[in-house]
Amino acid sequence: MEPFPDLAAMDDSDLKKLIDELTHDEQEISYRRRLLHGRIDMLRTELVARLQKSEGRSVLEEVDVDRLADILAGKAAPPSEA
Numbered sequence: 647m648e649p650f651p652d653l654a655a656m657d658d659s660d661l662k663k664l665i666d667e668l669t670h671d672e673q674e675i676s677y678r679r680r681l682l683h684g685r686i687d688m689l690r691t692e693l694v695a696r697l698q699k700s701e702g703r704s705v706l707e708e709v710d711v712d713r714l715a716d717i718l719a720g721k722a723a724p725p726s727e728a
Contacts, residue, residue: 684718 651664
């Protein structure tokens, strides 16, 4: 992480630019965090399903795990800035 800038030395346009850059960084990090949480949730769900197997069938057989995996693998574009 970069050291905190000298705010007194920055003009308004530089300050606005820095705010915009940091806001963009935060949005990217937040998107990545949501992807990771989704993957963790899928893995935990699979683990629970394996532990709760009944009659040799997983409770996830009716869930479109491949589609969820594609979305969480980053094949879905992050939200664009408006």
